[in-house]
Amino acid sequence: MQRKGDQKMAVIEHPVPYEYDGGTFEGMLVFNDSVTEQRPAIFMQPDWLGVCSHTTGMAAEAAETDYVVLLADMFGKNYGGMDKSNQELGKIARSNRADIDFILGCGKVADDALTAEADRLGLIDISRKGAVGYCMGGGYLLExxxxxSDFQGTVVIHVTLPITVAPNRQNRISGRFLAIHGSxxxxxPKPLIDALEAxxxxxxxxxxxxxxxxAPHxxxxxxxxxNLQRYDEKLCKQTYRLMRDFFSDIF
Structure with missing residues (x-):
């Protein structure tokens, strides 16, 4: 368990190992330990970098003192996404995205393992659970x-490849849904968001x-x-306010 910040108000990163189809994965519980009461759990599918300092930082930003974030690993332990080129990241992420059985299987194992560990540690109120996905992770989460999946609410932020790769499967979406996107x-592009709305x-x-x-990607x-994406501090802050308002209506 890794502590970041001062002793009074620290972000904790607690690794959670699991296995799927012969591969070893390591997700992360990310939460602020200044809060003693149980919080809602937010399952998080990160972008194509996988679990790394970049995405644990995003998880901490999403969690603040309101939630315990269950950060999924879909790429394997020690993936090293931050050391890969965009071309390599895109190739791997698209390959995973095309494999619906992998997304559903590994995603469920991740969710189950992270939820069980957070519950064992007494961190979460298991009756309150949502999900958030970023970029390619948003596409995984949509599947x-x-x-x-029994999330009471789901948020996708600048989602990538939102249209299902398995159109003949029965659609069993439950819970509320919010997409936050740039025009x-x-x-x-917008036609894909229009199709998602439909x-x-x-x-x-x-x-x-x-x-x-x-707003860009x-x-x-x-x-x-x-040329693909650009950070915007103002829009990012607005995004997390919208996400919190969305979940506060549910939880």
Whole structure:
């Protein structure tokens, strides 16, 4: 268990190992230990970097003192995403995204292992559970909720590849849904979000989309500044306020 910050108000990163299909994975519980009462659990599918200092930082930003974040590992222990090029990251992430059985299988093992450990430590009120996914992780998370994952609310932030790779599977989405996106996102342009909205309506989901005008992809990705994505501090803060308002209506 790793402590970051001062002793009175520290972010804890607690590793949780698990195995899937012969592979070794290591997710992370991320929470602030200044809070003693049990909090809602938020299952998190990170972006294509996997579990690393970048995404544990995003998890801490999402958690603050309100939630315990269950950060999933979908790429394997010691993946080293921060040392890979965008081309390599994209190739691996798209390969995973195309494998629906892997997404559902590994995603469930991650959720079960992280939830069990957080419950064992007495950190969470297991009756209050949501999920958040960033970029490619948002696409993974969408497949999980289509398969019936029991999150009471799901948020995807600048989602990548939101349309299902298994259109013939029964759609079992339950719970509420919020997508936060940028109108100038070239990774996931608006027609794909329109299709996602149509899917949600067709299945009777209580859904919302917040579209930030003129915003690019990756506005919550710190240090992002290239032709694909760009961090925006103001929009990122607005995003987390929207996320908290969304979950506060549910929990």
């Amino acid at each position: 999980q909720i289509r398969n019936g 100038d996102d070239i990774v996931t 899917e949600m309506s067709a299945h009777g989901v209580d859904w919302q989309v917040m579209m930030f005008g003129d 990756g506005f919550c990705v710190h240090d992002a500044n290239d």
